[in-house]
Amino acid sequence: MVSTCTRIRSMFRRPDTTNTLFYSSLSSAISCSITTSSVSYIRTCRIYCRVFSEFSFDKNMAHTALGTDKMNANWETDIGGMRIKYKDKSETFTEDDLKSKEPFGQFKAWFDEATKTPGVLEPNAMCLATATRDGIPSARFVLLKGFGPDGFKFYTNYESRKGQELAENPQAALTFYWEPMRRSVRIEGRVEKTSSADGDEYFRARPFHSQLGALASKQSAIIAGRETLMIKERELLAQHTEGQVARPECWGGYRVIPRSIEFWQGQSDRLHDRIRFRRREPKDKPDGILIHEGTDGWVYERLSP
Template structure:
């Protein structure tokens, strides 16, 4: 039976797994089972060298004890901002479940081998789109995008589509991972895993 998350529950220290990855896996499994359309959708926030914030929604594609991975055009706005200021925050907004997961940490590029292993798993149209779109650049009109896509179709007709050199993955290496559980009167439960300078993890409760 699916749990009714509209009945706000609690998140106590005794509920947590021993590490953030195991706890995230449990909540991610819950989100997928709940029937959310895109349980792996997350808000990625970056900042310019001047400290101006920017945010967008992308899809989580991999996670393990090293961190959270998404893929993009390295020449995009977020790619440029991460090149200049390699830190980001993530928010998984599982609102119907009264849950959020918030992550902060440094960002690094994944290896080219990881990108090449993932790229063939994408739909062919998305593969071609990676070649066609100068992501975040100003274009004159929609026709310019459609023409570039048609050119990519023609270029790779009948052939596998390789990942462009300007396209690949980023890994957010967590320094904090907060599990947020909604409760009544806005007295929510917020439990945060935080990595210390000695590379140990501690659990902290934050005021709502």
Template sequence: MHDPFALFDRWYEEARGTEINDSNAMALATADAQGRPSVRMVLLKGHGPQGFVFYTNLEGRKAGELIANPQAALLFHWKSLRRQVRIEGVVERVDDTTADAYFATRARDSQLGAWASDQSRPLPSRDVFMDRFAQVQARHEGGAVPRPPHWSGFRVVPQAIEFWQDREYRLHERRLFTRDGDGAWREGLLYP
């Protein structure tokens, strides 16, 4: 298979059948404007040839880093399959229509939580957050919950995708796809 997106689709579908929790979990690595790295887990919410999409509060640390330095790396680790996929690329915001459509699919409490949370900011106590959540819940009682203006998504547009398969005696298999200047994909192997 010489199409990195078709190969990702196949591996991802297999992971959805074997990973007990969150087969769509991926590590997102960013760096701030000074180059200081940061990594955290996020959930993949869309993917295809245009890139890999996740959503977040735009006022939090990760969004701030992505806005200041729009490059990121992703890592999927599917232990049950003894596989991982590494993705590196540039980052762009999703459009409002895409963000609105995804937000509408979220559980109502998750929608309300997006309004109540000042993501990544200091929190005096859990009670403060739960009080804010209750206030937001009361404000939107009985009606649809619109997407907050400070909540949207990002797409990592891949420039490189590496597929890693565990093998006995650490003789692993590594396939690397890189995008050339014309947007075409080139495939090669890496030593383990």
């Protein structure tokens, strides 16, 4: 059993430093706060590190050292205190920064930037929200596989939960979040299936194992265990050869034809930038103040964060 003092020493980035006052006072402070809450415990360590400036506190190291990392998941993270820095005032996103006066060009500019940004592993991952006829929502991630004035495309199983919801209520919302860029894009619109030729073309381009996966999985159905999928996959492997798997009828593409696309950029002072494009309606009278004239039948406006 490692003594509390040794553990506490290893919580800090300079455990070799001998400062007995630091360790003994922190040790008693921690043993009091440990019985109260993780938040006060973390705070105590931080305050001590501010006073004894030669020490720097690492929350993860502290939990590992004290063995509290697995003790109580809630201890690990002070969720209420989680807050990262967004952009500062020198990097605002204003109407003058728009790369295009219609949303597809603007989306392309941000998307291209996201693909080149380290830390954005899947810039095309987007949260897709659908709803039942009664308006009960559900959301999940899918991958964007193409976009343009005809919409934002993704591929899936038409009989899945999302497929069933889209069949009865062909409306959806998509959200991208590119964390290192502090940017998000929200898209809302009507949904249509893509053509079967489009589905065939994309299915042909998928790796062999992904093709078999689409055949093996009755997406969203309840199954007994992983073994069910493995058995099905083995059967399919025996029946198919690479390059000759036909697209199953229940699998294909959808496109979300946007009514509105919002571009959001986070600011550290929480006065975030939000510029929303929406289809121009006959009643709209762009005044260049609240409603701005876009191109290709779009207007844009700034929303309060």
